[in-house]
Amino acid sequence: MTDLHSDEFVLTVLRDPLTLTVRVSGELDYDTSDDLLRAVVAHLTEPCGFRDVRLDFRDLRYIDSTGLSALLMIHRRTSAAGVLLHLDHRPDFLERMLTMTNVLDHLTAPGHREEAAEAAAQDDDATGAGVP
Template sequence: MTIDPSRTENGLHVGTAHSRQAVLLTLHGDLDHDSGEHLLAVADRALSEREGTATVLRLDCRELGAVDSMGLSALLHVHRRAAQDGLFLQLEGIPERLERLLRLTGTYEHFTGYATLGEEIAPEQ
């Protein structure tokens, strides 16, 4: 796995790592109006630089803080960008407050249903 330098902007720290199977973004901080564009830029770059035959974009949300409507919009944009490249988007370590937001907005199923960190990644059957 190749690990790229992490980037921090507007209170959101995004770490990136690449392997032949997946691209991993690790999120620390708040995803909101001020930091959504930062996530989009890092995700776009990570997807453009992916190695081999990666089929999954994994977002590790364990250290994600507050997420507002613009943060949710950023996640949906990343989901669309990944799909355009033929990758599944998988949120991992979803904090309770993010899960509540996803369920309230009917978007939970867009981001779940795959293996967790450290497990082989395969679509749910």
């Protein structure tokens, strides 16, 4: 577990073999967004085998457009790495921002694994494969 501190901002990083969880506390803004981005990217660039990155926002107090930009960059990096991004425990103000900027569906859409499983199931249904 790692803590990165500033006056109003704390990141707590938890790792298990398949999941990276980053708890975000305080204000995600111009001064702190790079810290979050660096923390996630640092763990994605080392050999890790993560399937999921979970950002836990239960203690988030504020987010500005730079924080939103960091979330979009994290999504880009996780997608490129084949890792699903989850935005957990979103406070109402974050939910509103994501909805108003029309990125909620983009950031929280089902990942490639679910889409691949659905496509495979549809292919099996169409071809009769998998039918006993």
